[in-house]
Amino acid sequence: MSRSTSPKTPETPAVENAYAHQIRLFLGAVCFFAGAAIMVVEISAFRLLAPYFGNTIYTSTALIGVILVAFSVGGYLGGRLADRKPALDLIGWLLAAAAVLTLFIPALHMVFSLGLSAYGVITGPLLISLVLFACPGVLLGAVSPASVRFYSLTQKDTHVGMAAGTISMLGSLGSFVGTFVSGFYLLANFGVRGIFVGAGAVLLLLAVASFILAKKAGGPQVQVLIAGLIAGVVGGTSERPPLIGLIHERESFYHHISVYDEGEAPHRRRTLALDSTQEGGMNPDTGELILPYQEYWKLALLREPAEVSSALFIGAGAFGMPENVSRDFPKAAVDVVEIDPQVIEVGRKYFKLDEYPRVNAHADDARRFLRQAGGQKWDLIFGDAYNGRHAIPSHLATREFFQLVADHLEPKGVYVMNIIAAVNGPKADLTAGMVATLRQVFPSVEAFGVGYRKDEPQNVILMCSRENVRALMTDRYVTPGSWQEKLIRTLVPAGTVPRSQVVFSDDHNPVDAIIARGLLE
Incomplete structure (x- = not known):
C-alpha cells in the first residue's frame, strides 16, 4: 500500500504541472502575507497595550519575546504536522484558526487587559501578551515550514x-x-481595532483560497467564513465603556493620547494622558498648574536676577509650565521640544497653546534639536521627557546628553530635571545614578523630593548649575508660606542624597535595568 507524497493533483501530466505551479505560487503568496500579518499584529499590538501597560521597554520586551517563542513553537509544530498530513488543506486550517484568533484580539483585549494591568508594568505585559498573541503566533509560525514541505512535494x-x-x-x-x-x-490612518480586523480578514481569505485550491468542496469554506464573520463582528465592535470626563482621544505614531476634564468652573482640572500615564495638566479656566512638580520650574527664579528671559522645556506635557513662564515673563522666548506632533496639536486645541505666541513648540527629538540649535542658549532648561511613568528615554539620560544641555545654558542658567524615583532606600538607585551622572557635567546638583514618603517612587526634581545652587536656598531668608519656602523645604539634605559609582553614558546606560529592579522591589 503506497503512501501519497504530494498534495492531491490531477493525473494528466500537463494539467498536473500547471496545478503544481499554481500551488507553488499560492504557497509563496501565503508565506508573504503571513509574514506581513505577524509584523502588522506585532507593531499594532504596542498601541493596543500601551493605554493599560505603558509604552515602555517592558511592554515591547514582553511582546517581542512572546511572539518569538510562539513563532519558534509554531515552526516545530508546522513541520511535524506537514509530515503527518501532507495535504494542502492543512495550510487552510492553520490560516483559518490564526485569522479567527486575530479577529478576536480586540475583544479579548477589552476582557483581560484591565485586570492584568494590576500585575504591574513587568508581569502585566508578559501575561497579556501570552493571552492575546501566543496562539496566533504559533499558528502563523507553523505556516512557513508546512509551506516548505508542500512546495517541495x-x-x-x-x-x-x-x-x-x-x-x-x-x-x-x-x-x-x-x-x-x-x-x-x-x-x-486607521484605528488599532480596524487594523487587527483587516489583518484577520486577509488571513481568512487566504484560508478560503487554500481550501479551494485543495479541492475541498463547500464545507470548510462555509465553516471558516461563518467563524470569521462572528469573530470579526465581535472584535470590530468591541469598545471599552466611555471613560468619565474623557473629552478627546486619538492614536498617534508615539502614543495613545487622552484628555480628561473633572470638576466645574472655575475649579476644573484638565489632564493629558499619554498611554497609561498622566503627563500634565492645568485649570482650563485660569491656566493654573494642578500638579505639584510643575511648580519647580520656579527654581530658576532663586538666582539673581530673579527672572527668565529664555527657557526650553524638553517634553511638552500639557504645556502648563511653558505657558506659566510666558505669562509671568511676557518678553521671554520659550521653546518646547516634543517628539509627538499630535501632542502639540492637542496643546493648541485643549491647553491654550495658541494663546501664548511667545511659546514656540518644535516637533523633534530633544537631543537632535539641541545638536541643531547652534549657539543658542537658555536661562532655564527643564527636562521632563518620559515614555510612560517608568521609562526615561535612555538617550536623554546620559553624560553626553547632559553635556549637550550644559553647552546650551547661559553662564548662570540652570537645568532642572524631573524623574520618578525614591529619594532614599532600596528604590533610590535611579536617583543615585542620575545624580552621579549629572555631577560629571555640573559642579552643583541638588535634589528635591516632592512626595511624603522618601523611600517610595515620587517626583524627584534635580537642579543643576555651574554655581553653588544650595547657597541660594540655605543662605537666604524666605517668607513662610511663599512659593520659595514651599519648594526649599523639599530640598534633600546634603548628607542623605544617595550615591552611586555608576555613571550613565551612551556606551553603558543601565537606566531601564535600574528602573526594572526598583519596580520588582
Whole structure:
C-alpha cells in the first residue's frame, strides 16, 4: 500500500504541472502575507497595550519575546504536522484558526487587559501578551515550514533547498512590507481595532483560497467564513465603556493620547494622558498648574536676577509650565521640544497653546534639536521627557546628553530635571545614578523630593548649575508660606542624597535595568 507524497493533483501530466505551479505560487503568496500579518499584529499590538501597560521597554520586551517563542513553537509544530498530513488543506486550517484568533484580539483585549494591568508594568505585559498573541503566533509560525514541505512535494522533493530558500525569502519580504506598512501608513490612518480586523480578514481569505485550491468542496469554506464573520463582528465592535470626563482621544505614531476634564468652573482640572500615564495638566479656566512638580520650574527664579528671559522645556506635557513662564515673563522666548506632533496639536486645541505666541513648540527629538540649535542658549532648561511613568528615554539620560544641555545654558542658567524615583532606600538607585551622572557635567546638583514618603517612587526634581545652587536656598531668608519656602523645604539634605559609582553614558546606560529592579522591589 503506497503512501501519497504530494498534495492531491490531477493525473494528466500537463494539467498536473500547471496545478503544481499554481500551488507553488499560492504557497509563496501565503508565506508573504503571513509574514506581513505577524509584523502588522506585532507593531499594532504596542498601541493596543500601551493605554493599560505603558509604552515602555517592558511592554515591547514582553511582546517581542512572546511572539518569538510562539513563532519558534509554531515552526516545530508546522513541520511535524506537514509530515503527518501532507495535504494542502492543512495550510487552510492553520490560516483559518490564526485569522479567527486575530479577529478576536480586540475583544479579548477589552476582557483581560484591565485586570492584568494590576500585575504591574513587568508581569502585566508578559501575561497579556501570552493571552492575546501566543496562539496566533504559533499558528502563523507553523505556516512557513508546512509551506516548505508542500512546495517541495510539488517538485517530488528534488529541490528541497530551493523550496526552503524561496519560502524563507518570501516570508522575510512579507515581514519587511508589513513592518513598513504598519509604521508608515496603517497606524497613521486607521484605528488599532480596524487594523487587527483587516489583518484577520486577509488571513481568512487566504484560508478560503487554500481550501479551494485543495479541492475541498463547500464545507470548510462555509465553516471558516461563518467563524470569521462572528469573530470579526465581535472584535470590530468591541469598545471599552466611555471613560468619565474623557473629552478627546486619538492614536498617534508615539502614543495613545487622552484628555480628561473633572470638576466645574472655575475649579476644573484638565489632564493629558499619554498611554497609561498622566503627563500634565492645568485649570482650563485660569491656566493654573494642578500638579505639584510643575511648580519647580520656579527654581530658576532663586538666582539673581530673579527672572527668565529664555527657557526650553524638553517634553511638552500639557504645556502648563511653558505657558506659566510666558505669562509671568511676557518678553521671554520659550521653546518646547516634543517628539509627538499630535501632542502639540492637542496643546493648541485643549491647553491654550495658541494663546501664548511667545511659546514656540518644535516637533523633534530633544537631543537632535539641541545638536541643531547652534549657539543658542537658555536661562532655564527643564527636562521632563518620559515614555510612560517608568521609562526615561535612555538617550536623554546620559553624560553626553547632559553635556549637550550644559553647552546650551547661559553662564548662570540652570537645568532642572524631573524623574520618578525614591529619594532614599532600596528604590533610590535611579536617583543615585542620575545624580552621579549629572555631577560629571555640573559642579552643583541638588535634589528635591516632592512626595511624603522618601523611600517610595515620587517626583524627584534635580537642579543643576555651574554655581553653588544650595547657597541660594540655605543662605537666604524666605517668607513662610511663599512659593520659595514651599519648594526649599523639599530640598534633600546634603548628607542623605544617595550615591552611586555608576555613571550613565551612551556606551553603558543601565537606566531601564535600574528602573526594572526598583519596580520588582
